[in-house]
Amino acid sequence: METYGKIFVVVAVLALILTGVFAYLFSLDKKIGKLEKEIREKENPGKR
């Protein structure tokens, strides 16, 4: 890889993008979880 200098910059960018996408997926997962909980509580008030 020495012939393609500074490739680590591209690798760093890709790593950051991937981390961002996964962080976004985790937050989506959380949001959907919250909605599920809300609907569950609405359907059976009283129960937890």
Added chain:
Amino acid sequence: MIKTCWWKFLAFILLFYAVTYGFYVTIPETMIQQTMRNLFYHVGMWFGMFTMLIVSFIYSLKYLKGFRTENDRVAIEAVNVGLMFGFLGIFTGMIWATFTWGAPWVKDPKLNGAAVGLVIYLAYVILRSSVDDRHKRAKVSAVYNIFAFVLWIIFVLILPRLSGDSLHPATGDNPTPVMPMHLDPSMRTVFYPAMLGWILLGTWILTLRIRISKLKSRLEEN
């Protein structure tokens, strides 16, 4: 709260490994030079799509057995995720082809087969939207999905091999060493983890889509 599962973290770790170490692992000297590293990413799209199509096929069969709406839901959402992977596979392939064969699209059985494969599944989505009755829609599309899966395998995996003159690797006569069993051992250390990572990522997106779809139908019931 978040449905924390170890495999979601595993997906991240595997793909992180693939986009970092994938650039440093030694690759064999071939005509396609450094572009061979695309194998970890472009092929992953097709592994992801194929996995989703298998899931969809299984759930369509399940639907026809008991006519449970839950199974129909998985079938359509898996096709949706599969199509996302399929389009990414086609477009990443076009970038790679431009620098390997000199044009984004060449007349080739594998490429045309992949395009037909996408159209088959787009037809599935259109077919669903054209039937109003929910139960009829589920039944008709489950039957179509079984045909679609078989056709996809024929067009994408079998016919390009039989044609014998495909430029695309992994079609039989092509000697480019990118087929997993001809794959350089050092590349395998990235290739297989990467494929598993893409499949897990697809599975995660699929579970999110299924949960949203369930929430939607619950809202419609009330």
